Amino acid sequence: MSPIDYLQFVLAPQILNGLTLGVAVVLVALGLTIIFGMLDVINMSHGEFYAVGAYAALALGAAGIGFWFLLVLVPILMIPLGMAAERLLIRPVFDSKDRHVTTLLVTFGLGLIVEDVLKVIFGANTQRPPTPIPGATEWFGILVPNYRLFLLAVGAAIIGGVAYVVYRTRLGAMVRAAAFDRHMAASLGVPVSIVYAGTFAFGVALAGLAGVLLAPIYSVFPTMGRDFILLAFSVVIVGGMGSIWGCVFAGLLLTQVQALASLVISPIWTDPIVFGTMVVFLMVRPQGLFGRLGHA
Amino acid sequence: MLTIRGLHSHYGLSHIIQGIDLDARPGEVIGIFGRNGVGKTTLLKTIAGWVTASDGTVMLGEHGLCGLSPDRICHAGVGFVPEDRRIFPGLTVEENLSLGLLQVRGRPKQDECRAIDAIYNRFPRLGERRHQLGTTLSGGEQQMLAMARVMVGEPRLVLIDEPSEGLAPMIVAEVFAIVRELRNRGAIVLLVEQNVHQALSVADRFHVVERGKIVFSGEAGVEADRTRLMQLIAV
Numbered sequence: 001m002s003p004i005d006y007l008q009f010v011l012a013p014q015i016l017n018g019l020t021l022g023v024a025v026v027l028v029a030l031g032l033t034i035i036f037g038m039l040d041v042i043n044m045s046h047g048e049f050y051a052v053g054a055y056a057a058l059a060l061g062a063a064g065i066g067f068w069f070l071l072v073l074v075p076i077l078m079i080p081l082g083m084a085a086e087r088l089l090i091r092p093v094f095d096s097k098d099r100h101v102t103t104l105l106v107t108f109g110l111g112l113i114v115e116d117v118l119k120v121i122f123g124a125n126t127q128r129p130p131t132p133i134p135g136a137t138e139w140f141g142i143l144v145p146n147y148r149l150f151l152l153a154v155g156a157a158i159i160g161g162v163a164y165v166v167y168r169t170r171l172g173a174m175v176r177a178a179a180f181d182r183h184m185a186a187s188l189g190v191p192v193s194i195v196y197a198g199t200f201a202f203g204v205a206l207a208g209l210a211g212v213l214l215a216p217i218y219s220v221f222p223t224m225g226r227d228f229i230l231l232a233f234s235v236v237i238v239g240g241m242g243s244i245w246g247c248v249f250a251g252l253l254l255t256q257v258q259a260l261a262s263l264v265i266s267p268i269w270t271d272p273i274v275f276g277t278m279v280v281f282l283m284v285r286p287q288g289l290f291g292r293l294g295h296a
Numbered sequence: 297m298l299t300i301r302g303l304h305s306h307y308g309l310s311h312i313i314q315g316i317d318l319d320a321r322p323g324e325v326i327g328i329f330g331r332n333g334v335g336k337t338t339l340l341k342t343i344a345g346w347v348t349a350s351d352g353t354v355m356l357g358e359h360g361l362c363g364l365s366p367d368r369i370c371h372a373g374v375g376f377v378p379e380d381r382r383i384f385p386g387l388t389v390e391e392n393l394s395l396g397l398l399q400v401r402g403r404p405k406q407d408e409c410r411a412i413d414a415i416y417n418r419f420p421r422l423g424e425r426r427h428q429l430g431t432t433l434s435g436g437e438q439q440m441l442a443m444a445r446v447m448v449g450e451p452r453l454v455l456i457d458e459p460s461e462g463l464a465p466m467i468v469a470e471v472f473a474i475v476r477e478l479r480n481r482g483a484i485v486l487l488v489e490q491n492v493h494q495a496l497s498v499a500d501r502f503h504v505v506e507r508g509k510i511v512f513s514g515e516a517g518v519e520a521d522r523t524r525l526m527q528l529i530a531v
């Protein structure tokens with residue numbers, strides 16, 4: 001195979017696959033990192049909220065609601081779910097001494113319950129919603145599925161929108177201030193408990209939106225959250241817990257490493273490379289590449 | 297009018313504030329003096345809602361502050377400049393200032409812009425550095441920012457904890473000039489300060505705190521009261 005053919009038929013499709021996976025992981029990790037950066041809570045049920053979003057889209061889609069409307073409806077439906085989880089499970093233990101362990105275990109338990117509830121309601125079989133945008137576009141001789149192009153564009157828009165709100169608006173300044181120093185933020189008039197609940201709900205809504213967007217590509221099954229959440233945790237840790245740009249950078253980097261490594265080594269070894277990178281970062285640079293939300 | 301009656305607060309099992317009574321009128325600066333660890337900072341934190349009062353009342357005009365969350369205490373008209381300034385490191389000077397605007401709900405955008413512009417006119421250095429991260433400022437500039445952040449609101453009571461700590465004498469003079477401005481605007485200022493001589497230059501009255509109680513109260517302009525103050529706080 002000539003170098004040009006290798007580039008066109010092996011390398012470029014692999015990079016594109018990595019990019020699609022990268023955007024997908026970033027969409028899932030975005031909510032995770034915002035919740036961590038803001039509340040200092042590791043939300044172990046985040047993957048299950050992603051699954052709930054996908055199943056909600058599946059069920060509502062089967063009831064006749066169109067995909068485009070679902071992109072708006074499902075995140076809106078996820079907001080009260082997130083608010084309820086924050087109020088009933090996080091808030092009561094938030095000020096306890098063992099907050100980190102307690103919230104981790106509580107959200108882990110919630111994730112297990114949600115997963116089982118999904119199994120009971122929808123069954124354990126894998127389901128695949130129809131692709132909302134069929135067909136493919138040829139780019140330099142490579143066929144790229146239209147829905148993946150749509151995902152890349154929408155993913156970039158969502159990431160840009162979230163970054164704009166967090167880094168360029170007063171609401172974002174309130175979130176970052178409360179993430180760094182909740183007492184001082186409150187003494188300036190920031191309604192910290194509302195900001196906390198809102199941030200948690202927003203993170204959950206983002207997970208739900210990711211579920212709607214990714215269901216047509218990665219299918220829907222009760223344990224779908226677990227597959228993504230491990231990669232999403234790696235992204236959050238490497239990028240810097242709470243950093244949006246860190247999340248984007250690490251998400252795209254790690255998935256490209258995974259995609260390109262599989263060209264030269266057995267794909268079995270790509271996951272250990274990603275998780276090994278996470279472990280190295282935890283040992284050497286625990287604050288990640290970009291540091292935490294609200295910190296300089 | 298600020299009225300504090302029988303105020304108590306605890307850190308865990310430690311009884312820090314042990315029944316403080318205090319009154320202040322609008323436009324008064326009240327110095328709170330005492331040795332380290334007697335509860336001066338805790339008194340301010342209790343009024344600001346950072347520490348929950350275990351007993352007693354704090355009234356600012358018609359508003360009872362005890363039991364309220366710090367954000368609601370802020371909306372009731374209380375501004376707090378804590379000891380370590382607490383500038384948000386991930387926020388620019390302007391973003392830090394803009395949070396101070398939250399104290400007044402429903403203020404029109406134009407009024408907010410005017411309030412920020414007034415601060416930049418008053419503190420030109422902050423205006424020059426509006427897009428810099430707050431924690432890249434010098435210690436003195438950070439103190440100005442911490443006080444300006446409260447001034448962009450409309451506080452009726454300002455709690456200021458050790459504003460001169462670690463600052464050059466010129467900056468200290470500027471800090472106390474700001475305290476006078478707050479007084480001239482009609483705000484009540486509770487000032488905790490180790491630099492007693494400087495604090496007395498702006499204070500109208502003062503209280504000496506020992507083991508969480510007020511043990512002496514005096515007028516800043518009365519020589520006998522100042523002499524007694526010095527005897528009480530001399531190490």
